[in-house]
Amino acid sequence: MRARRVRGVVVGAVAVLVSVVVFLVPFAFILVTAAKTAEEASLLSFSLPSEWALWDNLVAVLTTRDGVVVRAFVNSTILTVASVALMVVVAAMVGYVLQRRSSRWNPVVNFFVLAGLIVPPAVVPTIWVLQTIGLFKTIPGMVLINATFGLSFCVLLFRAFVSTVPRELDEAAIIDGAGPMRLFFTVVLPLLKPVVITVVVVQAVAVFNDFTGPLYFLPGDENATVQLTLYNFQSQVLSQWNLLFMDILLITLPPLVMYIFFNRQIVAGMTSGAVKG
Known part of the structure; x- marks a missing residue:
C-alpha cells in the first residue's frame, strides 16, 4: 500500500x-x-x-499602423461572438431534433455531420461561393465560414447531451400548449447550460485563434484579425522580436483567461453526455 x-x-x-x-x-x-x-x-x-x-x-504594438492591432481585436471579437452564437443555436436545434425525432433523414444528416469532421475544407470552391453570393472579404461571410467549420463538433456534443434530458419534460410542455420554438427555447435550451458553456469556450478559442480562415477568406487591413497582425512585426528583412512577442502575449491572454475561469464547466459539458447518454 x-x-x-x-x-x-x-x-x-x-x-x-x-x-x-x-x-x-x-x-x-x-x-x-x-x-x-x-x-x-x-x-x-x-x-x-x-x-x-x-x-x-x-x-x-497598439499604435503600429494607426492602431491595426486594436482594430483587429474588435474584428476578432465580433467574429467570435457572432460565430459562436450561430453555432450554439443551430447545433442545439439540430442535436435536439436528431436525438428526439427518428426519421428516414437522420442517417443522411448524421453522414453529413461526420463528413464535416473528416473532409478538409476546400479553399478555392469556398471563395467562389462567397464571391457568388457577395460575401467574400466581409465579416458576415467569415462568420458563416466559422460556423460551418465548427458545426459538426457542436452537433455531436449537443446530441449526446440532449439524451440526458427526460422526454417527460417535452411532453409536459406540449400538453401545456407550448409550440416547437417555445418548447426548445424555454424548456430544453436552459437545461443544456453545461454543454452550451463547453461549446462557447472551445469554439470561441478556436475562432479567436484562427489564422488560415481570415487569411484566405477575409483579406484586407480593414478586416484584419489578431492572428494576422503577427505579420506586422516580422518580414524577410526585419524581425522586431520584442514587438512580435508582445503581440503574441496580447493574443494569448483572452483565451487563457477564459479557459482558467471556465475549466470545470468545459470538463462537465464534455463528459456529462458521454456518461449519462
Missing part, C-alpha cells in the same frame, strides 16, 4: 513537472521577450531583460 502511494506521488510530481515545462515555460519565454528591448530580444535568449521595456513595447 505504501509503495503504491509513493508511486502515485511520483507520477503526480512528474505530471506536474511535464505540465510546467510544456505550458508555463513557453509562456514565461514569451513574457520576458516581450519585456526586452529590440537588441536584447533579437538574441532570443531565455533570460531576464536588463532593461524592462514592457510598457514601451505595449504602446508600440
Whole structure:
C-alpha cells in the first residue's frame, strides 16, 4: 500500500513537472521577450531583460499602423461572438431534433455531420461561393465560414447531451400548449447550460485563434484579425522580436483567461453526455 502511494506521488510530481515545462515555460519565454528591448530580444535568449521595456513595447504594438492591432481585436471579437452564437443555436436545434425525432433523414444528416469532421475544407470552391453570393472579404461571410467549420463538433456534443434530458419534460410542455420554438427555447435550451458553456469556450478559442480562415477568406487591413497582425512585426528583412512577442502575449491572454475561469464547466459539458447518454 505504501509503495503504491509513493508511486502515485511520483507520477503526480512528474505530471506536474511535464505540465510546467510544456505550458508555463513557453509562456514565461514569451513574457520576458516581450519585456526586452529590440537588441536584447533579437538574441532570443531565455533570460531576464536588463532593461524592462514592457510598457514601451505595449504602446508600440497598439499604435503600429494607426492602431491595426486594436482594430483587429474588435474584428476578432465580433467574429467570435457572432460565430459562436450561430453555432450554439443551430447545433442545439439540430442535436435536439436528431436525438428526439427518428426519421428516414437522420442517417443522411448524421453522414453529413461526420463528413464535416473528416473532409478538409476546400479553399478555392469556398471563395467562389462567397464571391457568388457577395460575401467574400466581409465579416458576415467569415462568420458563416466559422460556423460551418465548427458545426459538426457542436452537433455531436449537443446530441449526446440532449439524451440526458427526460422526454417527460417535452411532453409536459406540449400538453401545456407550448409550440416547437417555445418548447426548445424555454424548456430544453436552459437545461443544456453545461454543454452550451463547453461549446462557447472551445469554439470561441478556436475562432479567436484562427489564422488560415481570415487569411484566405477575409483579406484586407480593414478586416484584419489578431492572428494576422503577427505579420506586422516580422518580414524577410526585419524581425522586431520584442514587438512580435508582445503581440503574441496580447493574443494569448483572452483565451487563457477564459479557459482558467471556465475549466470545470468545459470538463462537465464534455463528459456529462458521454456518461449519462
